[in-house]
Amino acid sequence: MMRTICIFVCLLLVLPLVCVQQSSLGPVNIIYYNKGMTWKDAQSFCREKHIDLVTIKDENENQAFFESTGWLGLYRENSNSPWKWSRGDENATFISWANNEPQDYEHCARKWSKTSKWINDRCEDHHTFLCSDEKLVLVMENKTWEEALEHCRSLGGVDSVDPASKVWMHSYDLATLITEDDRNYARERAQQATTDEVWTGLRYLGDKWFWVGGESMQDQDIPSCLAGRCGVLEKSNTTLFGTRDCSQRRNFFCYKRPSNY
Template sequence: MCFFLLSLLLFSLSGSKTQAPKRTLVEVRHYSSFVVWEAAQKHCRKYHTDLITLRTEKDNQRFIHAQGWIGLFRENATGQWKWSHGDETANYYAWEKDEPKKNNFCAFTRPNSEEWWSDPCGTTHTFTCYEEKLVLVRENKTWEEALAHCRSLRDTNDPPNRNSLYDLASLITNDDHITARQKAQEATTDEVWTGLRFLAGHWWWVDREPMLYKDIESCPAERSCGVIEKTGTANFTTRDCRERRNFLCYKRV
């Protein structure tokens, strides 16, 4: 039988189980106002993360309801196409036939279409912003230190009447795992901590989201916690919680 000493840091796991709230690691919002690309970018950066980024075919399919301006742009007719967030060079494209046009430097999408079009950046379109709730912390900490760090985070952009709360990341859906592995590529360690922990004979996500893995070890070694690998394909791997590595926090409120 496995036995674990309940950590004070995880005391919030005790008590009766409540229905886990619906949540996502990436939120997307479409604005119906027609504005030029730069105005759309400023609005998204002020109230969200940025204009939406579609790095891969899977992203393009996930966010097929995005429409209007997206974050893709270039400086001139011979410049590289980049994403607004971080000036990241684009490696994936989904241009409509005969696109992009030579003198068009900004990209947009149409409703329920996976194809992209180009337009002069001074043209007006509606636009889609995204808010990335996942935060990679490039500090090497034990799992419990990582948990404490995440729960101490606050969003300096919060309005006065809002106090965002953070936690170690729970990865529930396939999209969650895709997003987390993309984010982990920026880590300085080969694996990053997630919010998965074996405690009192059960596997838990720290925010009490349901643990859906079917092939996870039922009675692991003492102090087992979950990681996601940068280069692997498995949804989870378990490690000794006392090891030190980067970790993923997410904004849950």
């Protein structure tokens, strides 16, 4: 399944209009900034304005970036370290190096336009860059429900109005999936997961199921016999949601919280 990707060009660092799709959680918006920055500065900029530098999951997505140029979210700590994506520090499972790449002692990745191949470069060099806005993020790391919640709330956060304050206003959370369109979109995305089930923001508190955003579970599409107190989205079962022990480890969905939270 290929994510829907929309690419915007920002010459003056003005935020673009978003794409419209039936599901409020899609699509993936990619924003190109025609301004030279170091990889680290570009990462900080993307995390402040969007979610992070762009992540490319597979060859289909890579082809969508054929015309694009600039820093990607791909990096490594040193020449002996694995390549990771900036968003969530996930190990990269798809890489499209050009011939004779990667070079030693160059630890950040970028691409030229009109090619699907990537090169690595010195992270302190200045290049244009690509940011991503993704309302529903599939994190293909295995974490407990509580660890997944902490991970989601670390994404895309911004400091409070007082820069010296330690208050962290998280803009992402474990996913709330209320509408039928969002659930269908999430199940389609879940087919890429490396686990059979994916953690969601469902949690059993008191005698009811709630989403972590505070909304109650309005339908009956979840087993009444509790096998656990945390909710998963099933990839292929006839029931969409299931219950599991919160200490088990699975992939998980983060989502961008509505602006009125």
